Amino acid sequence: MxxxxxxxxxxxxxxxxxxxxxxxxxxxxxxxxxxxxxxxxxxxxxxxxxxxxxxxxxxxxxxxxxxxxxxxxxxxxxxxxxxxxxxxxxxxxxxxxxxxxxxxxxGCAEYHLKAAQDEDAMLRQILQESDEARSLNDQIKSGTGSPDLPMALGELVAQEVEARQQQLASVVLDALRGFAREESGSQATGNDFLSVSFLVERDNEKSFLAAEQDLAKELGEDFDLRLLGPLPAYSFV
Known part of the structure; x- marks a missing residue:
């Protein structure tokens, strides 16, 4: 057997x-x-x-x-x-x-973090901050633009989303990696822009958890941070 x-x-x-x-x-x-x-x-x-x-x-x-x-x-x-x-x-x-x-x-345990931003909130942010995206959107709403505008706006928004999500992932990692001995990223799925595991020393757990809570407050209600742990260190074997 x-x-x-x-x-x-x-x-x-x-x-x-x-x-x-x-x-x-x-x-x-x-x-x-x-x-x-x-x-x-x-x-x-x-x-x-x-x-x-x-x-x-x-x-x-x-x-x-x-x-x-x-x-x-x-x-x-x-x-x-x-x-x-x-x-x-x-x-x-x-x-x-x-x-x-x-x-x-x-002396360590694994904590796994997934992070997402509300899609509507991100879209509003892009339209507020990108002159090009706002102009395309206004032309589409007015009905005076060419038939290609929706596709152009979609491509622009997709590029903006990717760039902003990469920046957000860096912000989250920079805020937490100092409290971990190691980190191990995995492919984010669905609406998540980040999926990462941290190897955290037991003596550092309170500081790590406090930093994650402070980060969640700083990012605000439009963000969803889901932290699981302590876990067996599957991601670091």
Whole structure:
């Protein structure tokens, strides 16, 4: 049977897993595979592994329990390999790399921030501040302009939105990165102009959270900042 791998910790980590179940139905039993310096938390992998709510919750519960007792390299949901020996071989082969990463994550947690601006508010701002956009819009409203004007206005607005969102992302990052040990950006989706994870030291969490709240107040009601954390440091493994 293949093996499901949850996370990697130092062998000195308490690895207190009592009362937790692994993925699968019925739930699998958690165990550890050890090398000299590292330990991987694993279980038997179910034949059909899908991101169902119960399995996602089981995976996350393991990370949170381990994170409460020490530093963890959390693996993303769904990582499997052939058997315990394959896990042990990787722990030995990449011991230096994993140990260095554990040291980099020590005493830290991940916070993930997504940021968006209300579309109507941004459009109003563009029309107020861009003479060209305002002129095109006025001509379209008057009905005296050429049929190409709506397309021209759309292209101009799209360029303005992209430029302004890049500037806003820089403003947000500059306000918060000084409170983090590392940052890791991801592709923003939907109306978001920013999706970024921060690796924050526990001793710095209050300052980081206060800075995020101050930034939200400064930006105002037209902005939506959604901060999740503390999380296992998935983005920094």
């Amino acid at each position: 293949s093996v499901y791998v949850y996370s990697i910790v130092a062998t000195t980590h308490p690895q207190g897993l009592a009362g937790l179940d692994g993925v699968g139905k019925p739930p699998s039993t958690l165990r550890t595979v050890q090398s000299k310096e590292l330990s991987a938390v694993v279980s038997d992998a179910p034949e059909e592994l899908r991101p169902k709510r119960r399995d996602l919750a089981a995976h996350q519960a393991v990370q949170e329990r381990l994170m409460a007792d020490g530093t963890v390299l959390p693996l993303q949901f769904g990582f499997t390999t052939t058997d315990d020996e394959a896990v042990r071989a990787v722990l030995k082969e990449r011991a230096e790399e994993f140990t260095e990463r554990l040291e980099a994550l020590e």
